[in-house]
Amino acid sequence: MSIHPHHQPAPTPEQLQQQLAEAGLRATRQRLLILESLLVLPGHPTAEQVHQRVTGQLPSVSLGTVYKALDSFVAAGLTRRVASAEGSRRRYDADCTEHHHLVCADTQEIIDYCDPQLDELIRGFFAAKGLPGFQAHSFSLHVTGSRVADPPTADSAQQSA
Known part of the structure; x- marks a missing residue:
């Protein structure tokens, strides 16, 4: 079981170009900046947060362009949309590995959560129940x-005694 922050060092331009190429997307300057922003912004940013960072470097990029690029990244498997606690704003997660999300209703923070034992329980549950007419490929608990x-903890209680 682990809770891990979503923050990475800035990727190199070559790494960004490679990711876009592998996803079958052209590496335009806008897409490179949007992908870089998505990867380096903390947490699970909104399109508005990505747009704010991108326009610091390229002021002519519109919010619509950011949304279109993020949607193309989702379609290509470079990122995922994540439901937010407030429900109305789309947030994005550059980590496409299997993990779950803990959403704080007070702060709107989205925390990545990994637990192989929970994953096995979910797989076992759906294997036992079956899903008529549906084949599950992946899952993410929110x-x-x-x-x-x-x-x-017992250790901290002993230390304070």
Whole structure:
């Protein structure tokens, strides 16, 4: 089980060009900046956050261009759309590995969560139940809640005694 932040160092222009080429997309300056922004912005950014970062480097890029590029990245498998706690804003996740999302209803923060045991339980559940007329390829659990203070562990209780 692990909770991990979504923040990476800036990829090189060559790495960005390679990702776009492998996805079958042309490496335009706009797409390169949008993909880079998506990869380096913390958390699960909105199109508006990506647009704000991109226009700092290329002011002529419209919000519509950002949405179109992000949609093409989703279609090509470079990113995923993530439901947000507020529901109305699309957020994006550049991490396409299997993981789940914990959404804080208070702060709107989306936290990546990995747990192979949970994944196995979900696979087993659907294998046992079956899905008539449907073949599942992947899954992502979305859990909404609130952050709470970490409970003291036995070790920390002994240290404070």
